[in-house]
Amino acid sequence: MARFNRKGTTKIKFLPTIASTTLLPTRAEITAGTDLTENISAIEGWSIANTPIETPDMESTFVKKIDGDDSAEDSSLTLYEDSTLDTIETDLAKGTVGFMCIFSKGDVAANKGLDVFPVKVASNSKAYTTDNEAASITVQFVITDRPALNQTVPAMT
Secondary structure, eight states: OOOOOSTTTOEEEEESOOOOTTOOOOHHHHHHSEEOGGGEEEEEOOOEEEEEEEEOOTTOSSOEEEEEEEEEOOEEEEEEOOSSOOHHHHHTOTTOEEEEEEETTOSOTTOEEEEEEEEEEEEEEEEOOSSSSOOEEEEEEEEOSOOEEEEEOOOOO
């Protein structure tokens, strides 16, 4: 098993549209998206959690469980703010809908590990501080439907 570091490998892109109902983007849709990778300083969420259901019965003192509803974890990206461009403020403005694509093993054709989350931007907030740190913006997302996980990255054109 070959281990790797997500930093330097994983790519994260915001796509405004994906035509396929299976959420598998085309190479053209990926190219039309915004590559956020270089500007991300922190990432939270982007996973699915299950709420198990307890199913006790009279036969046992052990409380068994079955899988219940799935839900998305609260998800956000903290990005470095650009002093001249407003790409983050405009492409990820509050209310914007689209698709967050996380290429966990890189944007490499035929690799598995492409996770696609249908999203809506819930907030886009600048951080103000007197601390000695780079200016940043935190973008909070709501995941609006079941994501497509572990897809195959489409071929380069």
